[in-house]
Amino acid sequence: MRGSHLSRTRTLTTVLALAVAGTAVLSGCGQKQQTVGSAPPPKKPDAFEQRADQIVRHWPKVSPVTGRQQALLPLAGADRPKGKDVREITVTVGHSACDVDFGARGHESKDLVVITGWGKRKSSKGMCTEQLATDKVKVRLKSALGDRKVVDAATGKELFKS
Known part of the structure; x- marks a missing residue:
């Protein structure tokens, strides 16, 4: 035994x-x-996630992104939220007229909401004018905005100053 x-x-x-x-x-x-x-390996953060993490770590000492990246398009504007309890922010995304898809996305931390515009271009074949198109897009938040500052990921600037 x-x-x-x-x-x-x-x-x-x-x-x-x-x-x-x-x-x-x-x-x-x-x-x-x-x-x-037990689990798949973690996904590598994309350009926006890396930039958002950088902004959160170094806020308010943040410089703008150099060059133009399809994953970090600067915002052309934003509608001021009507209160602290909102869970959605409307931003104006400036994108190429040749983009087949575009939008905005956010990254939330305790003190900041970092938002970027993004665009996806058609194939590089063919003609494309370099004109700017703008469209309003809503970004949904996981929790109410509260007292958090909203920052444009591309420029590093606060969108709604008091």
Whole structure:
């Protein structure tokens, strides 16, 4: 009996060690084993997420982005929220007339809401005028705006100064 208990303890220890490492070895009927990971690797932050994190860390000492990036288009304006309890901000996105899609997105922290415009261009083949188009877009917030400042990710400037 003592040998049987020792074998079970080793097996349990091995299973626990593999579970802690984020991996499990599964076996069923037969001799095949399958290794299963616990979660996919984290997604690398995109240009906007990196910029928003930078603004949150260094606020208010933030410089504008150099050059024009499709993921960080400057906002052409914004409608002042009607109160602190709003959960939506309307911004005017300046994008290319050749964009097939455009919009705005936000990043929220305890003190800031960082917003950017974005655009997706047609294929590079063919003619495209370089005129600016503007459209109003709503950005939904996870929580009420409250006393947080709203910042344009491309320019690093506060949108609604008191």
